[in-house]
Amino acid sequence: MLTRADLAKYPFLAEASDYVRELGFSIDEIAAPEFGPVLDRAEKRLEEALSKGQVSNDSISESTEILSFPVSNLILGLVGEERARRRFALAEAKRAYELLRQETPEKIEHIASKTFGWKLKRLDVRLVRRFYDFAVNLTDYLHNSIHLREPRWSLSNRVMDQGFVYVTREEAARLIEEEVRARILERSSKPPGEIPRQLGSRVERARGLVIKWLGVPAHYELPSVPMPEAMPPCVRHLIDSLNEGKNVQHMGRFTLASFLLNIGTGEEEIVKAFKPATDFSERMTRYQVEHIGGRRGGRTKYTCPMCTTLKTHGVCYKPDELCDTIRNPLSYYKKKSRILTNKGLKREPS
Amino acid sequence: MNPAEQLIRQKFLQYYLAHNKGFYLPPSPEEREYGFLLFKEKFMVRHRAFRDPSLLLAAIRDLVPAHIYFSTAYYQQPTAPMDEKGWKRADLVFDIDADHLDTPCKPEHDTWKCKSCGILGKGGAPKVCPKCKNDRLEEQTWLCAQCLQHAKEETSKLLEILYSDFGVDPSDTHVFFSGHRGYHVHVYSNDLGLVGEEERREIANYVLGQGLEPELHELEELKSGGTTVIEGPQIGQPGWRGRMVAGIYDVLGEEGEQVGLSAAQTRTLMAQDRDKLFGRPFWSSVKGIGLTTWKALSSKAVEKRSAKIDSVVTTDVHRLIRLPGTLNGHTGLMAMKVQKERFDEFDPFNESLAFYGNMKVRVKDSPQFELGHRQFGPYQNEEIELPSYAAMLLLCKRRAEPLG
Incomplete structure (x- = not known):
């Protein structure tokens, strides 16, 4: 059914893995001169994914194409950078889509x-x-x-x-x-225990590529002090409504409390936020906030509901452009706070 | 516990002591979590599991709960805390309840009261109090034949969608009367049992026709050589396409007017045989009906043909749901399995009775109602001896107090 040309196009296929196995390809031989082109292509795959978000389809030889894919995966696993793995999986998946749509x-x-x-x-x-x-x-x-x-x-x-x-x-x-993306992501998540000596320099080079194209690992965390200006429209609206003494329904209250807890607001502060509510009871509010924070009851720490849920319950309010790119108010906050502090999104090569 | 609750509990105990047939049990009952809502302080006992149905019955006799639930989910350790249970799969469930249906009879038998400002209203409770905007509203609902008939029709529509679109095997599909105002449908499917909340949301939206856009079902205007033609689905096509087109006939009257159909246009459409007309490309065949009108009609048709399920229940993969064969504490009626073959004839007001003999009660006030083929009420401040099933309903509904 599938030719070797097909395996070159779709190196994530089970048949492609079989082919690699049949060649008796082993890590120890990887430094042998005849594998030079494979290593080069593996590196190019990574660079294309990191720089352009898409992997090309113009390799010289089919076997190089088939063999280079698991090597890319291996290197990525050794580099161990989540964002690079995601980008590679997406780029390879897009490549597969472009080829697949033209197939019989x-x-x-x-x-x-x-x-x-x-x-x-x-x-x-x-x-x-x-x-x-x-x-x-x-x-x-x-x-x-x-x-x-x-x-x-x-x-x-x-x-x-x-x-x-x-x-x-x-x-x-x-x-x-989508299947391809998930599969590649899963594959590169299981790195071997130690870096094979022969691959050491390639892994270092790949690390350099990741920094070149994706920037220094940001390890960006949420701002330590909550940033009201980075909050999504729905959350801001909830706070405004409370301040104006309007009634906020259960789902809205839950959203607000879980959102604030998850961005690191202290329980005291959250209880204060509910003070303007017409039916405010400090004892009750404190209990509920502790419950959502996982300190009471079922000990489950709740996360903020998804946007789809908020839409269903009428909590979603005047979504803006950034809202189109996220599925949870917390992601909005994460992105917006990055933009506001100039720490992210723009990943210019350094 | 007030005297009414004490009496209800005592009667429930008698029922469960006499009960020796065992309950309807879902597949793998030992992998489920059970929950019991007690009369006492409305306390919920959760995270219980039973190796053996006789142990379940023993627990019920011991606790005598007002409501008894089991999880739609199967767990590795059903008694563990929620995040350690080890979720394996969950039945696909649907809940159709008069609470979520907009029936015209509600103002006649349902009332609500705002817990905050105290104002009263008729019909189903609004989301927030129209006066003080508070959302803490207390509802007094009533058991009503019309509401349950409506719920039954929605259930039938659901079953049709499940069988033909989802390809669900009827032998895996079970219908239950909730013992109060609606029906539950449980699907035991190997495939669908494994899907998560987001997938189930898609399933719920499909059944509700939510987010359905007629143009994405190819109802479109095409321009070819100066003339404009409307193209779209036809009757007999699978899924929502055929159902939507077939439903257009149902909305031609009043709703057709709302979207701007003239009386003449309606007559033209009605004069033709439905299947013949809609079985061929017809969208351009009626003069003066443009794309906008067709889209509006199609959306109304979808609304009419969709099944009004409570999507929260379908989406929740950890849901506790009423155990068939147990008593519903809101009514004293039995939650029970309904044979699908005779679903149309099922009479919830006769077949779900659980109490026999007579009881004396003082009725505060009660609308007229029918149970066990008998008419009761209306009552207003009277002491009266009633068949136990009717007295229990009034007690459970807080409309009556025990006597003696």
């Missing part, structure tokens, strides 16, 4: 079912104007679609029949892209 349905079906274990059926259906090539099992569909935010991916906007969701060829490729 047979090949897409093979990869989806063999490598990712999807249950899917071949279709040849035109409903209004759109051609559907596949019907994907609901759980396989949802597993990937929940990461995609355009309305066309929401289940309500899909055609579903007997537990199978219709998708076009392009859409199948896009869903597989």
